[in-house]
Amino acid sequence: VYSDRRSARLLGVESGISVSDYIPTRNRRTEIVVSTSDSELSSLTPLLSSAPSSPVPSSPTLLDSCAASPPSSPAESSSSSDEELLLLKSFSKMSSSSRNTKSSGSSRLARVEHPITKHVPIMTEGKIVPKVMRKFEIACSNFFDYKISLAEADKVRAILCAFQDEHIADFIKTECARLIALTFPQFMAELRTRYLDPEWDSDLKDTILQSTMLDYNSVIAVDGKDGEDFFDWAKRLEAKNMLLRGTTYHMTEEALKQQLQSAMDRDLRRECKGSTTVESAATFRTWLEAAAAVNVDSDDDSSASIKTDDESNNSDTVFVNGALANTSGSSAELSSDTxxxxxxxxxxxxxxxxxxxxxxxxxxxxxxACKTTPLERRRALKLAKSKVIDELRSDEHFLNHLKTYKADDVNNANLVNAINTRITELEFQQELLDRDARLKAEFSDVFGEIPHSSELNDDYRAEIKLKDPNVRFKTKTYASRGPLRDHYKSLIKQHLKAGRIRSSNAEVASPSFLIAKKDKADAPRWVNDYRELNANTVSDQYPLPRIDNILASLGHGTFFSQIDMMNSFFQTKMREQDIPLTAVSTPFGLYEWIVMPMGIKNAPAIHQRRVAEALREEINDICWLYLDDVAGRASTIDELENNNRRILTRFREAKLFLNPKKSKLFCTQIDFLGHKISAAGIEACNKKVNKILNWPVPKSAKQARSFLGLTRYLSNFLPNLAHHTSKWADLITKDADKKFPEFTSVHQRAFDNIKALILSRDCLTTIDYSSMPGNKIFLTTDASDTAFGSMLSFGPSWKTARPVAFDSRTFKGAELNYPVHEKELLSIVKALKKWRADLLGNEFLVYTDHKTLEGFAKQKNLSRRQARWIEEMSQFDFKIVYVPGDSNLVADALS
Structure with a gap:
């Protein structure tokens, strides 16, 4: 019988699990329990000596096969008993190395339960260790942060009921008067002194100081684990050091850094000394990341050396036949060319x-470089397309058996020329950056902060035309608590100082609220809920330019620019008589907007009109405008600089201000309106069809029906589709529900052909804004428990509209826990963001199979998440329409 881990597993014994087995002793079996402490082991010793002499019935085990004949002398019996105790001792050590909460009695650890922040955290009964005490301290801090109104002197009183252990509860009851007078740090210090081991902090500090990094490539196994990675080892020590917070043994970041340097692997220490990134690290966090990066590189190098054969690496001397020796050696002809x-x-x-x-x-x-004309580029593109189509048709199963492209043979490895080319490219990129910086410095007033509203242009004002001036709605205010209330006050002061808002005496006001941004360091966003006002506002029908015309004009350039405005809505003043209509309620009173606020219905169209008037002479000549996006193009870099100077001069005259970080004045390619534009031409965004192209092979009849549901909708535009879908008839039968048939090459060819038809020009279309309102834009969405799908289509009616683009995505993280109606609403918000350039400024219909969303615009009580989505949806002019689920085929298939 062995006491190592492998032998213990053979005996059915796992570390940390209380199990039973039987050991043969003389003519009897004695039951032993694999314990988790030496104290329990000592308590079992009498059991061995007082066990009954009759055998205990048991199922045969591996130990039964080790039973020996009865010893012939007392000495042999004593020896057998000692062996039993030795085996029991080894099992006890093995089990105590990885204790768990399933152990009974005093070995069970206490736990900290705090599922709801506003409730007091609970420490359950059990043994208290430093990690549990630290968790309890963090949970109490979170509770105090929620209870902002709780005074410092009342914090200890609030948590005295948190302990379920009767000994701690009795101690608190006895010393209640004295404990209430303590501060929370003093209370935690006394708990640690009374209920943790007397030397826990010094022992933990010794553990940190004695710990060394194991060589990652070492073959020595320690506790069943090969060498550790530096980053994991460092984080483990850092976690132990966190347990020492509030004690004299806690190590500062600098001290911990010195300890890690002294205890790290010798090879890694040598690599870190030679690394400028590690040596120049200013903080502990940057040093840790830099050292971890060096460790990854050194791991790759060391692993490579291990995999390389060495003549002296585990090699023995071998006698070689003389005939074989004469055929090799230095006189042999080299196999490679020289x-x-x-x-x-x-x-x-x-x-x-x-x-x-x-x-x-x-x-x-x-x-x-050979410059080609647009006509030559179109001909080359047409020729390349025809070659691709011919190649695809040459093989019926084209997606699995495409002919590989064979590159031209390279006779001369012109490495020097390649290096010179790269140097020239880098120099040219630097020249573009220098020109960009110089032009922004020349127009620094245009790329500066937005001035006070009194200094803005008064020649153009935003107007709000009401359908019925007599309509009134109730004023309400959303609750604002805690830190958000302080941010509210700060934002009000900021807007008052900038002259964007003023106190209001309006008869009615819309609610407002704050939304926290993803980066908690950034200030929250102010959102105005103008749903009631927008419903009574006449739509601004300012025409939008055609996207296809803009892209065709931009495609003739070689160099490009892209301009973005800073807080564009705040740069336009409201008409004086319309200012009271913008009044909003806040926790600190009513305020009305002097500038155009975000959230009003016609804000995008008003902004489009103002910028178009400012750039009237330059639009469709040297630059193109679509809502808040401005792009320019030129044939030479000098021409582009002159064009940019003209555009920026117009912005200066109109007192419009630009964002210096997002504006790029000199580029060789830009992303504009969902397309990549460069000197090579215009490339469409493949994201529109990737969801169809990457559709997985069905593995069940349900998945096969889902894909065919999509094709059924498209069959009106693709008459040849039925020929391919008929090949899947056996995949959607009732028998296929029980046992899905094998997906053969016939099914795969039909699958590939269906995809090719769906993604062809015969199926997909583009939005022709000039044909509206005879044709309409439709957005169809659907959500399941784990994903959502959407389709953008265009046509005279929803049933006859042809698809423009498809999209789908899985829910992630907290999104999976959203209620059903919020998942459906999130699918609409995501689709609006994805196709913003196609939808913004146009009326369209949203089709969903969730009927409750039809009344969402009139919903009174909104969650903070729904309020955030309201702000994003308020930019669009759409109406939600309910459609039964069995009719919503495409979006349902995508989700």
């Missing part, structure tokens, strides 16, 4: 004879 290099110092040449007399010191001349 290059003969002739260097002439007098004429400064270095000729490679095997490479057509290529001179290494004189690279080949750089070929000038």
């Amino acid at each position: 290059n003969k290099i002739t260097q002439n110092y007098e004429i400064d040449t270095c000729i490679v004879n095997n490479l057509d007399n290529y001179d290494l010191l004189k690279p080949l001349p750089k070929k000038p």
Whole structure:
């Protein structure tokens, strides 16, 4: 019988699990329990000596096969008993190495339960260790943060009921008067002194000081684990050091850094000393990340050396046959080609004879870039497309058996020329950045902060035209507590100082609220809920330019610019008589907006009109405008600089201000309106069809029906589709529900052909804004428990509209716990964001199979999440329409 881990597993014994087995002793079996402490082991010793002499019935085990004949002498019996105790002792050590909460009695650890922040945390009965005490301290701090109104002197009183252990409860009852007078840090210090081991802090500090990093590539196993990675080891020590907070043994970041340096692997320490990134790290966190990065690199190097054969690595001397030795050695002919290099110092040449007399010191001349006309590019594109189609048709199963493209053979490895080309590219990129910085400095007043509202342009004002001036709605205010209330006050002061708002005496007001941003360091966003006002506002029908015309004009350029405005709505003043209509309620009273606020219905159209009037002479000549996006193009870099100067001058005259971080004045390619534009032409965004192209192979009849449900909707536009879908008939039968048939090559070919048809021009269309309102824009969405799908379509009616783009995505993290109606609403919000350029400024219909969303616009009580979505949805002009689930085929299939 062995006491190591492997033998213990063979005996059915796992560390930390209380199990029973039987050991043969003389003519009896004695039951032993694998314990988790030496104290329990000592308590079992009498059991061995007082066990009954009759055998205890048991199922045969591996130990039964080890039973020996009865000993012939008392000495042998004593020896057998000692062996039993030794085996029991080894099992006890093995079990105590990984204790768990399933152990009974005093070995069970206490737990900290705090599922709801506003309730007092609870410490359950059990043994208290430093980690449990630290968890309890953090939970109490979270509770105090929620209870902002709780005074410092009342914190200890509030948590005295948190302990379920009767000994702690009795101590608190006895010393209640004295404990209430303590501060929370003093109370925690007394708890640690009374209920933790007397030397717990010094022992923990010794553990940190004695810990060393194990070599990652070492073959020595410690506690069943190979060498640790540096980052994991460092984080483990850092976690132990956190338990020492509030004690004299706690190590500062600098002290912990010195300890890690002294205890890390010798090879890693040498690598860190030679790394400038590690040496120049200013903080402990940056040093830790830099050292971890060095460790990853050194791991790769060391692993590579291990995998490399070495003549002296575990090799033995072998006698070689003489005939074999004569066939190898230094006289053998090399298997690889060799290059003969002739260097002439007098004429400064270095000729490679095997490479057509290529001179290494004189690279080949750089070929000038051949500029092509748009007509030539279109012809080349058409020719390339025809070649691709011919190649796809050459093989019926084209997605699995595409012919690979064979590159031209390279005779000369012109490395020097490649390096020179790269250097030229970097120099050109730096020149573009320098020109960008100089032009922004020249127009620093345009790229500056937005001034006080009194200094804004008064020539153009935003108006709100009401359908019925006599309509009134109730004023309400959303609750604001805790830190958000302080942020509210700060934002009000900021807007008052900038002249954007003023106190209001309006008869009615819309509610407002704050939304926290993803980065908690940033100030929250102010949101105005203008749903009642927007419902009574006449829509501004300012026409939008056609996207296809803009893209066709931009495609003729070589260099491009992209301009973004800073807080664009705040740069337009409201008409004086319309200012009271913008009044909003806050926890600190009513305020009305002097500038155009975010959330009013016609804000995008008003902004489009103002910028279009400012750039009237330049639009469709050197720049193109679509809502809040401005793009320009030119054939040369100097021409682009002159064009940018003209555009910026117009912005200066109109007193419009730009965002210096998001504006790029000199580019070789830009992303504009969902397309990538460069000198090579315009490339469509593949995201519109990736969801169809990457559709997985069905593994059940339900998945097969889901995909065919999508094709059924598209069959009106694709008459040849039925020929391919018929090949899947056996995949959707009732028998397929019980046992899904094998997905054969016939099914795969039909699958590939269906995808090709769906993504063809015969199916997909584009939005022709000039044909509206005869044709309409439709957005169809649907959500399941784990994902959502959406489709953008265009046509005379929802049933006859042709698809423009598809999208789907799985829910992540907290989204999976949203209620059903919020998942459906989130699918709409995500679709609005994705196709913002296609939808903003146009009326469209949203089709969903969740009927409750039809009344969402009139919902009174909103959660903070719904309020955040309201702000994003208020920019669009749409109406939600209910459609039965069995009719919502495409979105349902995508979700």
